[in-house]
Amino acid sequence: MLRKDKGICIRTTDYSETSQILTFFTADTGKLSVIAKGAKRPKSSFGGPIELLTAGDMVFSVKDSEKLGTLTEFNPTFLGFTLRKKLFALNCALFTAELLNLFTKELDPHPSIFDAAIILLRTLDKDPDNQALSKLILFEFTLLEETGSSPVFDRCINCKRDFDANWKQYYFAVSDNGIVCRDCEAAFVDKRVISRETAAYLNKSDNIPQADWGVLVSIQNLLIEYITHILERPPRTAVTILKLINSKKQI
Numbered sequence: 001m002l003r004k005d006k007g008i009c010i011r012t013t014d015y016s017e018t019s020q021i022l023t024f025f026t027a028d029t030g031k032l033s034v035i036a037k038g039a040k041r042p043k044s045s046f047g048g049p050i051e052l053l054t055a056g057d058m059v060f061s062v063k064d065s066e067k068l069g070t071l072t073e074f075n076p077t078f079l080g081f082t083l084r085k086k087l088f089a090l091n092c093a094l095f096t097a098e099l100l101n102l103f104t105k106e107l108d109p110h111p112s113i114f115d116a117a118i119i120l121l122r123t124l125d126k127d128p129d130n131q132a133l134s135k136l137i138l139f140e141f142t143l144l145e146e147t148g149s150s151p152v153f154d155r156c157i158n159c160k161r162d163f164d165a166n167w168k169q170y171y172f173a174v175s176d177n178g179i180v181c182r183d184c185e186a187a188f189v190d191k192r193v194i195s196r197e198t199a200a201y202l203n204k205s206d207n208i209p210q211a212d213w214g215v216l217v218s219i220q221n222l223l224i225e226y227i228t229h230i231l232e233r234p235p236r237t238a239v240t241i242l243k244l245i246n247s248k249k250q251i
């Protein structure tokens with residue numbers, strides 16, 4: 001039987017390529033977990049993935065014997081865009097603090113890391129024009145470079161050929177710290193295919209503020225994977241950063 005209620009989305013989990021499992025706090029039913037089948041398809045009846053902190057009218061079915069209901073309709077009345085921007089900015093700031101703590105040693109000054117951190121924190125505080133992610137990435141580049149952990153982006157780490165825009169395919173070998181060309185990729189197990197555009201921005205990181213959202217997301221995913229490899233564990237706050245940027249909508 002279909003039921004109608006109003007609910008606030010309090011938890012989102014990806015389920016399969018196209019579906020989400022969502023927890024709502026609803027007015028009449030209380031806390032309820034539902035599967036939203038196909039919600040991650042751009043043309044789904046939900047209009048794309050349902051985001052944390054969205055509130056709205058919902059139609060769902062739930063059997064008493066089952067814990068997971070099925071969401072059939074959701075019409076948001078409150079989208080929480082500004083809240084999510086603030087949530088993202090706050091988590092970027094916490095991520096910055098955690099990275100500064102993990103990557104630096106006591107009584108070992110790095111003025112350029114300090115400057116990059118201040119620029120980032122100021123941007124996050126003012127939140128101008130969605131620059132948070134590009135400034136976060138630039139901070140991570142500075143941090144990696146200054147602490148001697150910078151990956152190699154200007155040549156293939158194997159055959160040493162210089163990076164250029166005519167390579168047929170680009171790979172990033174996470175545990176071997178750099179990009180690999182197509183002639184060499186077979187020798188590297190731990191590699192990710194990256195787009196030509198992403199490779200070009202990695203090679204010229206000064207241009208990152210001009211990159212579009214999709215490129216920034218792919219760079220940030222790659223950097224967190226790389227940082228996790230360097231630290232031998234994921235930074236605690238990285239999970240939330242990834243969750244916020246990997247949802248389809250731009251923050």
Ligand SMILES: [Zn+2]
Pocket residue numbers: 156157158159160161180181182183184
């Ligand atoms: Zn090569």
